[in-house]
């Protein structure tokens with residue numbers, strides 16, 4: 119099996135914040151990999167833009183170093199790197215000032231695809247959008263890419279949407295959630311909607327519950343000030359976990375196109391029920407021997423912000439009524455892993471003496487660190503000794519069946535940027551989706567603020583606070599182990 123790379127059309131991509139952390143660590147190394155794979159046409163250009171004074175040569179040097187540091191093995195391809203670096207340019211621009219905009223206008227080509235990546239603080243989106251227009255740099259064909267956080271509540275998200283809408287139509291706006299760019303997320307849709315096998319079982323008759331876990335081993339580190347103002351709910355649940363929830367729970371769209379998929383996702387968010395307070399567990403990591411506590415990391419000794427959250431939610435529709443969806447995410451946990459697990463119901467009656475219906479099928483979809491899927495099935499333990507049943511994982515990672523080329527190393531960011539150039543919005547969040555997600559999370563956050571809820575402490579390297587375990591134990595269920 120040979121992987122097929124279809125080159126995109128020639129483009130000019132302007133990265134506002136082109137000298138920032140995200141641009142150096144993710145966006146440019148990702149574009150370099152797309153260039154090496156042949157997907158980015160040689161005539162295309164990437165224009166870094168920020169306030170820092172430097173010329174294009176200085177920018178090329180900066181990015182050469184960034185790719186050496188973050189570009190992985192591909193960075194060793196010196197010829198490839200030299201050709202890629204040649205396609206970089208830099209303009210000194212202040213989002214809030216007039217300097218640099220004419221230079222940017224003169225540099226941009228209007229006969230190729232134009233995209234503008236706003237890799238800057240959201241408070242600058244409005245200034246950038248307005249100046250792109252007043253300087254006649256962006257037009258109806260241009261695309262803008264915006265990063266999370268998209269607001270910190272419904273009100274701010276609405277304001278951001280309104281700001282962008284003044285200058286761009288919804289079909290020009292690409293709100294990135296890099297979780298949606300992961301190979302396995304797309305594979306999830308292929309498995310659900312490309313097979314006869316799963317969809318008939320994908321409902322409250324056969325599914326006992328669904329777990330979504332996004333666990334990190336890192337703490338809040340250098341992002342303490344930002345994080346303490348957000349917490350796990352705003353930083354992870356409102357976007358990444360809810361997007362995964364939508365994809366696992368949505369109805370089959372009539373066609374695989376951006377609006378059909380996003381319409382179905384939106385219906386899931388709107389069908390989410392308010393959550394009972396005892397179905398929310400918030401936690402904060404405590405100090406370990408050589409590692410500071412959350413409050414020390416956040417430099418806020420009185421912080422009530424959660425570095426961990428576990429929730430039990432329900433979707434009120436015919437397909438999912440009564441099926442709990444358990445979501446959890448946290449920092450400084452036992453392992454770095456993101457997983458969705460669909461846990462099917464027990465069999466109705468066991469014909470095997472002594473077996474007592476203890477076996478369950480589980481479809482586990484791993485998003486990181488190793489993307490793949492496993493279906494846990496029950497079989498007879500091989501060998502003599504009677505009819506003893508065991509659960510074994512059926513690996514559906516496909517690498518064995520399809521050969522090494524099937525192991526796609528494309529990073530989520532680079533896949534999504536290529537989608538921007540192709541004009542495909544399927545894996546980007548629509549404005550109404552983001553607003554609906556905030557409309558669901560806002561009352562939950564307000565609720566615990568009104569109750570003066572204090573997060574439970576948990577040990578670093580654990581699976582979170584004991585209360586999160588209890589939440590499932592009370593219902594005779596168990597979280598999946600957090601492991602790589």
Ligand SMILES: NC(=O)c1ccc[n+]([C@@H]2O[C@H](COP(=O)([O-])OP(=O)(O)OC[C@H]3O[C@@H](n4cnc5c(N)ncnc54)[C@H](OP(=O)(O)O)[C@@H]3O)[C@@H](O)[C@H]2O)c1
Pocket residue numbers: 134135136137138139140141167168169170211212213214236237238239240242265266267
């Ligand atoms: N880093 C990540 O992993 C990550 C992940 C998800 C989302 N994000 C989001 O992505 C955005 C960028 O994050 P970052 O980590 O790259 O931030 P950063 O390292 O602080 O970089 C900010 C960039 O914006 C430029 N900038 C600041 N003020 C400007 C102005 N007035 N006009 C023009 N350029 C200006 C800065 O350069 P000058 O100071 O020279 O102007 C710099 O290039 C943020 O919205 C962040 O929340 C980041």
